[in-house]
Amino acid sequence: MTPADAFVTAEAASNAVQNATDFHTGLVAEYSAHNYHPLPVVVAHAEGAWVTDVEGRRYLDCLAGYSALNFGHRHPDLVAAAHRQLERVTLTSRAFGNDQLGPFCAELSGLLGKQMVLPMNTGAEAVESGIKVARKWGYEVKGVAADRARIIVAAEGFHGRTTTIVGFSTDPDARGGFGPFTPGFDVVPYGDLTALREAVTPDTVAVLVEPIQGEAGVVVPPAGYLAGVRELCDTHRVLFVADEVQAGLGRTGHLLATRAAGVDADVYLLGKALGGGILPLSAVVADADVLGVLRPGQHGSTFGGNPLACAVGRAVIRLLEDGEVLERARDLGAHLHDRLAGLVGHGVRGVRGVGLWAGVDVDPRVGDGRAVSEALAARGVLVKDTHGATVRISPPLVVTREELDLAVDALGDTIKR
Numbered sequence: 001m002t003p004a005d006a007f008v009t010a011e012a013a014s015n016a017v018q019n020a021t022d023f024h025t026g027l028v029a030e031y032s033a034h035n036y037h038p039l040p041v042v043v044a045h046a047e048g049a050w051v052t053d054v055e056g057r058r059y060l061d062c063l064a065g066y067s068a069l070n071f072g073h074r075h076p077d078l079v080a081a082a083h084r085q086l087e088r089v090t091l092t093s094r095a096f097g098n099d100q101l102g103p104f105c106a107e108l109s110g111l112l113g114k115q116m117v118l119p120m121n122t123g124a125e126a127v128e129s130g131i132k133v134a135r136k137w138g139y140e141v142k143g144v145a146a147d148r149a150r151i152i153v154a155a156e157g158f159h160g161r162t163t164t165i166v167g168f169s170t171d172p173d174a175r176g177g178f179g180p181f182t183p184g185f186d187v188v189p190y191g192d193l194t195a196l197r198e199a200v201t202p203d204t205v206a207v208l209v210e211p212i213q214g215e216a217g218v219v220v221p222p223a224g225y226l227a228g229v230r231e232l233c234d235t236h237r238v239l240f241v242a243d244e245v246q247a248g249l250g251r252t253g254h255l256l257a258t259r260a261a262g263v264d265a266d267v268y269l270l271g272k273a274l275g276g277g278i279l280p281l282s283a284v285v286a287d288a289d290v291l292g293v294l295r296p297g298q299h300g301s302t303f304g305g306n307p308l309a310c311a312v313g314r315a316v317i318r319l320l321e322d323g324e325v326l327e328r329a330r331d332l333g334a335h336l337h338d339r340l341a342g343l344v345g346h347g348v349r350g351v352r353g354v355g356l357w358a359g360v361d362v363d364p365r366v367g368d369g370r371a372v373s374e375a376l377a378a379r380g381v382l383v384k385d386t387h388g389a390t391v392r393i394s395p396p397l398v399v400t401r402e403e404l405d406l407a408v409d410a411l412g413d414t415i416k417r
């Protein structure tokens, strides 16, 4: 009997109607690899900042797909762009051209003030591509001896799940059991310029860091850190590669978190929100002296630069271009952080973050991050725990002030002691 056959038996169908959540979580538990531990919420519909589960309960989405849904669920401009493109052409592979790729690359280059774009799909692919480009630049432009290139990364960082990337992760869950790993990475503490300076060697080709560490719990580096990274990179002729997959495209109230610190990286890695929450679209963005090292046959992806993703990406760029969404995120972010600051000492140990992005450290006497996330879900607010004691709040940038108040009030009630 297939799962579909099982469902149509009268008993299963009636149970499913009575308890659709159990039905769906049961299927996932049985047939999906157990590589996640999701909250027991099964979403069937979503719009803007709200999702509705299979039993009709509504929740305010304060995670927003880890920033992939910066513009909310099913933003009308993005859905319209996807529909229009679905009627025309969806995939060509890069064996041929398509009429969305060129405009997408030109518009994204223009938005970031860089010369070239390498379109990929997931964030991890953007990071992998950035690593390859930095190494090749090291050999061809900087003159590092073959196979000696090194890249400096930060402890507690998160850049994705490929074997190369988890190889330089400091999270035992992320790397345990997946070796052997790719050599050539040096890990230093995040925010520590002295450690970074000491790690630089003549073979160093890049420093790869998140401008704000998202998965680590929205960790904002000390003032001057990113400028210090820039200076070190300039002094030692090293590429500054900023992983803006989660921090970029509006989350902080700025187009790029690196630029908000007054710093321009050599290479930007984008993902998540670039695909508008509709499909995966990532990119490496840099000047021609860096991305120009790639020549035909040396890198690629069947889906990278596909016309459907590029059409959605162009609509995302249009939303970012007018600046209104960024201004809104700055204003609402200030309000969110004001309100969260009021919880410190009342079940909250501390709050970090910027813009519509907050890491809330829950007082362990109240419970851990998971327990708080579950209790908040029961009150109709979706957030996600990280690193045990922290709850991450990152609502879509289309959230209203009243909705933010609702979320913070619910959090306050949940952790009240």
Ligand SMILES: Cc1ncc(COP(=O)(O)O)c(C=O)c1O
Residues within 6 Å of the ligand: 066, 122, 123, 124, 125, 127, 158, 159, 160, 161, 210, 214, 215, 243, 244, 245, 246, 247, 271, 272
């Ligand atoms: C900073 C950063 N880089 C890379 C990634 C990987 O992106 P993806 O899950 O799309 O591969 C993530 C995902 O959370 C991220 O936060």
